[in-house]
Amino acid sequence: MLLSDVDAHRGLINGITTVAENDITAYASSILDEAPERVAAQLRAAVPAVVSQYGDAAALGGALFYETHRPKPGLVADLAAPSIGETLTGALGWAMTPLFRPDEFELGAAEAVNRLGGVVQKHVALSDRETIAAASRRDNLSTGVERFARASACSFCALMSSHNGSHWHNNCKCVSVPTWKDSPAPQSEVLVRFAEASDGARQALLDARRAHPEWGSLSPRKFLRRHPEFALTNRNLTRVMRERYGFAH
Ligand SMILES: [Zn+2]
Structure with a gap:
């Protein structure tokens, strides 16, 4: 395709x-x-x-x-x-x-x-x-379905595309693309960029935890309960993607 x-x-x-x-x-x-x-x-x-x-x-x-x-x-x-x-x-x-x-x-x-x-x-x-x-x-x-977000997609859809997530918001322009061994999904620079942004956001949250003075003195679970902004949730990942990778929404 x-x-x-x-x-x-x-x-x-x-x-x-x-x-x-x-x-x-x-x-x-x-x-x-x-x-x-x-x-x-x-x-x-x-x-x-x-x-x-x-x-x-x-x-x-x-x-x-x-x-x-x-x-x-x-x-x-x-x-x-x-x-x-x-x-x-x-x-x-x-x-x-x-x-x-x-x-x-x-x-x-x-x-x-x-x-x-x-x-x-x-x-x-x-x-x-x-x-x-x-x-x-x-x-x-079939080898599954891949989610293709638009180049101008929001951070949520960029994240969902990189994990093949299936939550869709109103006005979402993502499409599902079927794949087969003999007919894989096409290469997409946009999706590569989105995957890099979502991996980068994940790494940034992990690095920020380690840089925090309380990290190490608390169990990871206690630390995240006290500082939920470092958890690897969709909300935090998309926030970092907007801050660091220029997503508008
Ligand atoms: Zn979308």
Whole structure:
């Protein structure tokens, strides 16, 4: 596979999620001046419909991406079911909070529209990622899936890409790339740079511990309980990546 194939797939999925986001944000904006309870009820019905419709398109995109690049024909990827379960319900609760507490948000109730766009983007894109992950799991030729973040990715996605993590945030433009022995994922300078940044951040946290005056006089566990900023957590790793490697977020 070529890097341009990965970018083409990212472009396809991005196109689908953008139309889905535009659909839901246009609808939400058009009903925003109704009572919050009414807006929420209408969105609770509309969002799963949008996620289903565009999620099916994203799943199809993922299946074709998988089947086209598999070195041998013979595996038909199953399309992932749309992500309209409890995770979406929970995310919707978060997204609609500004409807009910507009005073707490700079944009007031309109902040709910922004949040809805992100939630829809994530749940539509999940259909692509899940389709590829499921095909890879039942493909006896598969050597797994690799996460490809964009060059402009945030520190979290750079970290996730370097560890092949599978947490996705709203508006994440990472794509999953299937790999096979005879068709590995393409070389990517961006991913090499991200891996160096995440290894460097890890080493920096370990070095900073050793340089601390209390390190050595406490057990490592006690030390980290007292100084959690040195633990190798995603939060600390991404903080160091932003500080030392110029990630903007
Ligand atoms: Zn991402």
